Amino acid sequence: MALSINGLLRELAYEYYISYDSQEDNSIKTSLTNISGKLRNEFGTKLISVSDFGSYKRDTILPRAYDSGSDVDIMVKFNHATLAKTPDTYRTWLLAFADKHFSRSSVYRDFPTVVVELGHIKFDLVPAYEVSYWSTSTLYIPDSRNEWQSTDPSALTADLTRVNTHYGSIVKPIIRLLKAWNTRAGKPYSSYELEKAIININFSGDNYQTGFFYAINQLSDYGKPQWAKEKIATLKKYKGYVEAYLYNNDMPKALLWLYYILPPRK
Incomplete structure (x- = not known):
């Protein structure tokens, strides 16, 4: 059975969150x-x-x-x-x-x-x-x-609230995970367009891990400059490495490649 990093991604998504009353x-x-x-x-x-x-x-x-x-x-x-x-x-x-x-x-x-x-x-x-x-x-x-x-910023807020509730509150965390990658990669996407893209994804049956990987697969590089296309392609390649090492039950190497994608806790 393949290893899982679902719990770790949940923790990282919370780490990338400005928590209430902090x-x-x-x-x-x-x-x-x-x-x-x-x-x-x-x-x-x-x-x-x-x-x-x-x-x-x-x-x-x-x-x-x-x-x-x-x-x-x-x-x-x-x-x-x-x-x-x-x-x-x-x-x-x-x-x-x-x-x-x-x-x-x-x-x-x-x-x-x-x-x-x-x-x-x-x-x-x-x-x-x-x-x-x-x-x-x-x-x-x-x-x-x-x-x-x-x-119409209120429409985007309402749409995000709706889909986040519908998919078991994993959409906002997945957005924060991808924003953490996006920032580290030099922002190939604007914050707004990244949110818009993820809101429109079907996360039925997904958890943090499967939803995060699926969202990466759905990211488009259409109309992006070459440097941004390369960053997006690298993200998808590294995601593939993480999945492969999880499938082979090699957690250390899976985490190595995950932290090439996401910044570790500070």
Whole structure:
């Protein structure tokens, strides 16, 4: 009977998790409250709302120890019906705000956001506005061309919650496992596209191990630059080595190749 690393992958997925009420989580929450309050005081009626979204809200963000680029997205929804400004104008306002209130931190533009890099994590301030038609609404954020694009982050969050529940709560951990590889490999995928790809996978009957291996098989390199294609091909090759050594009951070599894929605990 082949050996299993299901339990180890479960432990690693938890290691790559900012657990509730941990020091890192509490620091993020404190900073979120601080930034949100300052934004509301600064802009007043120019704002509709301030809220966090993205991978932090979906429990798929990696701890800073495993991804120095981890960031928390803050949506700054402006009263666009009254203001009617361009994305660049809103970003200029947010940059001035960040320079004023966080002068001791690293503050800079990074399309389509303004980044405030605090000691423990980065915060991306994303200008946004919403248009409502009867019972529906459309949310807009800037794109890389400095124009408005529609988005629906709540749909992705809802989809992930649904599939994670449906497949026995293994989907979010598998996303974190693959994000740990992705970061180590130089990020051949954006965080968003990696999550989107994994959400659409059928994990029926899978556990952490079989689901992780299956997800690797399903990753596509379509449209990727050559360096990214090579990273993805290497991932699949190393995964094959892990499976082969598990099948031959050689755990030391299986773990050797697994840790070429995933960073060990810190």
